[in-house]
Amino acid sequence: MTTKTNTDTLKNGNANGSNGIPKYSSKDFSSDQDVRWCPGCGDYTILKQVQNVMPDIGVLKKDIVFISGIGCAARFPYYMDTFGMHSIHGRAPAIATGLKVSRPELSVWIITGDGDSLSIGANHFVQLLRRNVDVNLLLFNNQIYGLTKGQYSPTAPEGTVSKSTPFGSIDHPFNPLQLSMGADGTFIARAMDRDPKHLQKMLLRASEHKGTSMLEILQNCIVFNDGAFELFTDKKSRPRETIYVEHGEPLIFGSENEKGLRLDGLTPEVVELGSEYSKDDLWVHDEKDKTKADLLTRFFEHPHNSEHLKFPRPFGVLYDVDRPTYDEGVTIQNAEALKRNKPDLNALLQGPETWEVS
Amino acid sequence: MTTKDQVREEVTIRFAGDSGDGMQLTGSLFTNTTALLGNDLRTLPEFPAEIRAPAGTVPGVSSFQLHFGSTEIMTPGDVCDVLVVMNSAALKANLSLLKKGGIIIANIDGFDKKNLNLAKYPEGENPLEDGSLDSYRVYEVDVSSMTKEALSETDLSYKEVDRCKNMFVLGLLFWMYNRPVEPTIKFLQKKFGKEPRIADANVNVLKTGYHFGETAEIFSSRYTVEEADLKPGTYRNITGNESTVLGLVAATQKSGLPLFFGSYPITPASDILHGLSRHKNFGVTTFQAEDEIAAVSSAIGAAFGGHIGVTSSSGPGIALKGEAMGLAVMLELPLVVLNIQRAGPSTGMPTKTEQADLLQAMYGRNGESPMVIVAPKSPADCFNMAFEACRIALEHMIPVMYLSDGYLANGSEPWKFPQEKDLKDIKVRFEPPRENSDEPFLPYLRDENHVRSWAIPGTEGIEHRVGGLEKEDGTGNVSYDPDNHEKMVKLREAKRNKVADFIPLQKIDQGNTTGEVLVLGWGSTYGSIRTAVGQLRRDGMDISHAHLNYISPFPRNLEELLRGFERVIVPEINNGQLVRLIRDEFLIPAKPINKIKGRPFGVQELKDSILNILSEKQTVTES
Ligand code: SF4
Numbered sequence: 013m014t015t016k017t018n019t020d021t022l023k024n025g026n027a028n029g030s031n032g033i034p035k036y037s038s039k040d041f042s043s044d045q046d047v048r049w050c051p052g053c054g055d056y057t058i059l060k061q062v063q064n065v066m067p068d069i070g071v072l073k074k075d076i077v078f079i080s081g082i083g084c085a086a087r088f089p090y091y092m093d094t095f096g097m098h099s100i101h102g103r104a105p106a107i108a109t110g111l112k113v114s115r116p117e118l119s120v121w122i123i124t125g126d127g128d129s130l131s132i133g134a135n136h137f138v139q140l141l142r143r144n145v146d147v148n149l150l151l152f153n154n155q156i157y158g159l160t161k162g163q164y165s166p167t168a169p170e171g172t173v174s175k176s177t178p179f180g181s182i183d184h185p186f187n188p189l190q191l192s193m194g195a196d197g198t199f200i201a202r203a204m205d206r207d208p209k210h211l212q213k214m215l216l217r218a219s220e221h222k223g224t225s226m227l228e229i230l231q232n233c234i235v236f237n238d239g240a241f242e243l244f245t246d247k248k249s250r251p252r253e254t255i256y257v258e259h260g261e262p263l264i265f266g267s268e269n270e271k272g273l274r275l276d277g278l279t280p281e282v283v284e285l286g287s288e289y290s291k292d293d294l295w296v297h298d299e300k301d302k303t304k305a306d307l308l309t310r311f312f313e314h315p316h317n318s319e320h321l322k323f324p325r326p327f328g329v330l331y332d333v334d335r336p337t338y339d340e341g342v343t344i345q346n347a348e349a350l351k352r353n354k355p356d357l358n359a360l361l362q363g364p365e366t367w368e369v370s
Numbered sequence: 371m372t373t374k375d376q377v378r379e380e381v382t383i384r385f386a387g388d389s390g391d392g393m394q395l396t397g398s399l400f401t402n403t404t405a406l407l408g409n410d411l412r413t414l415p416e417f418p419a420e421i422r423a424p425a426g427t428v429p430g431v432s433s434f435q436l437h438f439g440s441t442e443i444m445t446p447g448d449v450c451d452v453l454v455v456m457n458s459a460a461l462k463a464n465l466s467l468l469k470k471g472g473i474i475i476a477n478i479d480g481f482d483k484k485n486l487n488l489a490k491y492p493e494g495e496n497p498l499e500d501g502s503l504d505s506y507r508v509y510e511v512d513v514s515s516m517t518k519e520a521l522s523e524t525d526l527s528y529k530e531v532d533r534c535k536n537m538f539v540l541g542l543l544f545w546m547y548n549r550p551v552e553p554t555i556k557f558l559q560k561k562f563g564k565e566p567r568i569a570d571a572n573v574n575v576l577k578t579g580y581h582f583g584e585t586a587e588i589f590s591s592r593y594t595v596e597e598a599d600l601k602p603g604t605y606r607n608i609t610g611n612e613s614t615v616l617g618l619v620a621a622t623q624k625s626g627l628p629l630f631f632g633s634y635p636i637t638p639a640s641d642i643l644h645g646l647s648r649h650k651n652f653g654v655t656t657f658q659a660e661d662e663i664a665a666v667s668s669a670i671g672a673a674f675g676g677h678i679g680v681t682s683s684s685g686p687g688i689a690l691k692g693e694a695m696g697l698a699v700m701l702e703l704p705l706v707v708l709n710i711q712r713a714g715p716s717t718g719m720p721t722k723t724e725q726a727d728l729l730q731a732m733y734g735r736n737g738e739s740p741m742v743i744v745a746p747k748s749p750a751d752c753f754n755m756a757f758e759a760c761r762i763a764l765e766h767m768i769p770v771m772y773l774s775d776g777y778l779a780n781g782s783e784p785w786k787f788p789q790e791k792d793l794k795d796i797k798v799r800f801e802p803p804r805e806n807s808d809e810p811f812l813p814y815l816r817d818e819n820h821v822r823s824w825a826i827p828g829t830e831g832i833e834h835r836v837g838g839l840e841k842e843d844g845t846g847n848v849s850y851d852p853d854n855h856e857k858m859v860k861l862r863e864a865k866r867n868k869v870a871d872f873i874p875l876q877k878i879d880q881g882n883t884t885g886e887v888l889v890l891g892w893g894s895t896y897g898s899i900r901t902a903v904g905q906l907r908r909d910g911m912d913i914s915h916a917h918l919n920y921i922s923p924f925p926r927n928l929e930e931l932l933r934g935f936e937r938v939i940v941p942e943i944n945n946g947q948l949v950r951l952i953r954d955e956f957l958i959p960a961k962p963i964n965k966i967k968g969r970p971f972g973v974q975e976l977k978d979s980i981l982n983i984l985s986e987k988q989t990v991t992e993s
Contacts, residue, residue: 089837095835100697365402
């Protein structure tokens with residue numbers, strides 16, 4: 013039996029549109045499954061913030077889908093009381109693409125990790141970004157393979173000592189944000205598990221963006237890579253080693269807001285505010301400026317390698333531009349085909365040339 | 371010299387030339403006219419492995435074989451009666467396929483020193499001159515210069531003139547076999563509608579070729595092939611890949627569901643992607659994915675969303691899709707995987723046919739991972755089985771593997787196509803929305819056929835999670851419980867096996883339903899087996915033929931049917947795969963006949979092999 017309602021769902025999508033969204037609370041998004049990450053894992057707070065922002069994204073629960081690959085983070089969909097699929101290693105972007113293209117009215121979220129998206133699934137990751145499918149991708153980056161118990165990952169800095177690299181890793185790590193820029197991503201942002209308020213803001217921004225939203229979330233794996241991001245999360249070092257960017261605002265950081273970033277031509281430099289430079293001399297963040305975003309996303313020195321970084325690690329929305337989405341393109345092309353040519357199965361079966369046998 | 375008119379029951383013509391000589395088009399146009407005249411026919415194109423192999427060389431040869439007649443024609447013909455060769459490489463590559471005493475029509479321009487060198491004939495040797503072709507009837511025709519002459523009044527470039535020479539050959543063959551040129555003229559005028567000078571030139575050369583046959587007085591015979599006794603109705607010509615496309619489109623119309631097709635280009639499956647991408651007005655979305663894995667994964671995503679998810683490939687690509695197919699087995703979502711098989715292993719011989727992926731389809735995934743397997747038996751049957759693949763996937767919430775091959779994909783036959791109203795409706799069971807229900811939704815609850823309902827996003831009140839981890843029966847929650855795992859493995863198998871209640875019982879294609887010998891085939895060997903068994907039966911043998919469209923699960927009555935025969939012979943274009951399944955399932959000492967040469971069975975070789983096996987039996991009983 014084909015139920016009418018479902019057929020309608022397939023054809024028209026969410027009949028209510030954005031009106032008529034009930035007042036959800038974050039609890040409405042929490043499933044009945046016990047959360048099974050290690051105690052103290054950064055994933056808990058990310059889960060909490062996602063559940064916190066879900067009531068505010070303006071989508072009915074029935075229209076939200078979480079799709080993950082494999083890894084610790086990939087358990088995520090089980091804990092969300094939405095539609096969800098825990099799929100296979102690295103392929104969530106491809107599955108999400110098929111779903112979003114066929115059901116563009118759905119709000120589709122990809123949950124992935126550094127191994128899932130930048131190693132086994134790196135191809136799908138960049139293809140998703142270049143196509144600009146209108147989905148949100150949350151990249152939980154912990155610089156380690158947690159689920160398989162502690163091998164170095166494609167974002168682990170050179171020299172990482174892990175189960176599979178007892179003498180230190182030789183691989184050069186990926187900079188996920190630069191990779192996303194290279195793939196012509198349209199929304200590129202970074203947040204961290206230890207700053208929940210900012211993370212919430214970033215999640216909302218990701219959900220608002222039309223196109224692939226790539227949000228890297230630095231996530232502490234307390235068991236296999238504890239403290240990987242301490243330089244950015246520790247109260248003392250954080251003001252010095254991170255910079256929170258805001259569209260239209262000068263790039264200022266430091267515990268007393270005493271430092272800033274300045275552009276000398278296309279060369280960035282850290283300056284002390286005071287006698288020589290004032291706020292007005294600083295680089296003003298522009299999310300729409302690809303060149304500036306490119307420079308910002310290059311700030312990627314590794315805390316393991318040096319105590320104090322030359323450039324602070326940027327957090328916030330580094331790049332956010334509009335480009336037609338793939339799913340929208342498909343919808344338009346399909347609609348045009350329908351307008352040009354009424355579907356007539358009998359004519360199709362008959363083909364261009366026939367003959368009679370009597 | 372007068373020309374004799376002779377009647378032939380069947381004829382096989384092979385057009386061969388350089389890739390650039392337009393032999394595929396020539397063959398197709400001859401085929402179209404032949405179909406219009408009411409002959410039964412089969413075709414087999416053979417493409418060079420390289421896209422642009424050096425002109426004039428043997429690897430650059432492209433051929434098109436057409437077998438037509440006034441009787442039932444089920445194969446493209448073992449050997450040909452006429453071999454058209456546009457150059458010496460074409461002769462070299464194809465001479466072994468010409469029957470002794472057969473006709474060679476040679477374009478002498480292609481046998482000059484340069485071409486002989488390119489074809490690697492020894493210095494100074496020319497097969498047209500050294501007597502090596504004495505056992506054939508050779509007609510040397512100066513195609514190039516006659517084409518040039520016909521077009522001397524035009525302003526066509528040298529290249530454009532050269533491109534017309536296949537029309538000369540086509541015209542000549544039309545004369546030889548008494549076929550009208552008008553349908554081709556109509557085609558050319560349509561094809562080159564925007565370039566009337568090209569259309570006119572082609573028509574001109576076509577007619578020149580025809581008149582050459584009439585006036586040159588070098589041909590001793592002209593042949594007539596009467597209409598075949600086809601079932602009355604309206605026919606069209608169709609290749610396997612084309613009818614696969616139509617079967618999928620028909621499934622969208624009869625299920626009322628949109629179709630999502632995720633694919634990655636691969637020989638010989640790409641034409642399905644090309645074909646479907648032109649039918650977006652039927653609710654078809656095509657997605658050229660970044661790789662085979664993304665192709666199948668995107669189809670799974672679409673299936674999760676309530677669309678018909680289809681992916682296609684050939685052996686190497688199917689290997690890459692393995693893990694994702696396992697996911698579809700676990701998710702219990704409908705998925706159709708089209709495998710247009712080619713010769714393997716590894717890259718193998720991409721342009722050559724083979725049936726060697728049956729065991730891969732059956733067992734080629736990790737874990738106990740049962741899928742349904744269906745196989746079309748002829749180019750037109752690809753329509754039925756593609757439709758069936760969708761029906762079974764949707765009605766049983768299960769991934770289905772469809773096994774076509776390069777021979778079916780590119781071969782063609784006349785098709786008495788159905789009307790929309792003749793096709794069955796496909797019924798899907800979507801989970802209805804629920805409001806304020808306290809009862810938790812159980813995504814893995816099953817009906818009497820072990821089928822769960824399709825619970826798609828966007829449906830109120832049934833939000834749930836699925837995944838590749840083992841499911842708890844009913845709830846679908848992750849479960850490592852040992853008893854549950856065994857139960858779920860058995861349930862997934864039972865669901866697959868239950869499909870047997872919803873497919874036709876196995877029929878005998880020809881012959882008695884019990885008897886001495888049964889030849890059991892599957893897939894593209896149908897035509898060869900049918901013809902071979904038919905001929906053996908006319909010779910008085912007690913032999914029958916059954917052909918499987920459904921391999922997993924087998925039809926319910928298959929065992930009983932097999933046990934009705936003293937001997938079962940299983941011919942396959944592989945090293946013995948169905949035969950293993952049959953022996954394993956039924957403990958029947960079925961005997962294989964195998965050919966692994968990238969080509970279909972010839973009728974004669976199949977007959978010989980069958981007789982061989984049967985004579986073995988006699989020695990056993992006699993001794
Ligand atoms: S292994 Fe690390 S990432 Fe995985 S759950 Fe434990 S703490 Fe979290």
